[in-house]
Amino acid sequence: MSDGHDHGHDDETATDPRPRVRAIQSLLVEKGIVSTDAVDEAISAYERDIGPQNGARVVARAWTDPEFKRRLLADAEAALDSFDFDVGMQHIQVKENTDDVHNAVVCTLCSCYPWSLLGLPPTWYKTPSYRSRMVREPRSVLDEFGLELEEDVTVDVWDSSSEIRYMVLPQRPDGTAGYDEDELTDLVTRDAMIGVERLDASSSASTERVTDGGSDESEEPFAELLGLETEPTFAAPWQARAFGVTVALYENGSGFDWSAFQERLIDEVEATPADADGVDYGDADATERTYYEQWQAALERLLVTQTDLDTETVDARATEFASGERTAEEFVGGSRVH
Structure with missing residues (x-):
């Protein structure tokens, strides 16, 4: 298993974080490493309750x-x-x-x-x-x-x-x-x-x-200067999912190494030019796109090195989600993958 940035991908599915996040979650659910409920609860807690x-x-x-x-x-x-x-x-x-x-x-x-x-x-x-x-x-x-x-x-x-x-x-x-x-x-x-x-x-x-x-009940001064929007917390569902999977792994006692994840996230941030725009996946905010692309990439790199997930399996599952062969309504391991 490799921790490098270049996995030899040659199609959009390999870099589009939307099907890749779904693929990672569904594979982790199948392996009993995390549950869909735990991911949903993590998203809800940080978006609404905390x-x-x-x-x-x-x-x-x-x-x-x-x-x-x-x-x-x-x-x-x-x-x-x-x-x-x-x-x-x-x-x-x-x-x-x-x-x-x-x-x-x-x-x-x-x-x-x-x-x-x-x-x-x-x-x-x-x-x-x-x-x-x-x-x-x-x-x-x-x-x-x-x-x-x-x-x-x-x-x-x-x-x-x-x-x-x-x-x-x-x-x-x-x-x-x-x-x-x-x-x-x-x-x-x-x-x-x-x-x-x-x-x-x-x-x-x-x-x-x-x-x-x-x-918030008012605009963000610094965000206005940067031309950014700050609401909602997540600009798209895949961003919430990437965050939720990571937090659920961290909180469920599975041995998820937060420091190792942080190191990979830092690597992804440093490898991205400061003026780079995220790919437009229909999200509202370029900064949010770039940041959560970095987050998803860091999470995948860590899981590939520290679990039995491998890039080829994630690729194949992501292709199934992207092509519609596997849908959000399917149940995996007894839990629906949202």
């Missing part, structure tokens, strides 16, 4: 409970045990904004992100422009988000990785002394927890707000 409201609750607790805040900044994972959501195996650190220091989060390699706290990363977070510029010229990038910092404020940029994820603890807005924890939670935005926004109680109603679905 959103930045988890992080917002953490921030509000830190604002109202000094002892919790101390523990959160010292050992975030231990402090988060008091909540009813699971942070999984992500190693998380929380960085506090103060009058003198402003923190921001980026992932220069791909898109490492504290999913369990903030939901899925916004489109702009995954763009080459944000990933490269945030570390070189953070003040300029923050200014494009509408955040102008005083010259005497130090800007610390934290580069997330597969080993550690960062979240920002924003400053509590002035004028909120009488607010309870629920009211404070409603003020916290995802962008403030990434560090590209400062919170203001008097204007929070007009900013991007955290809701139970993790959806």
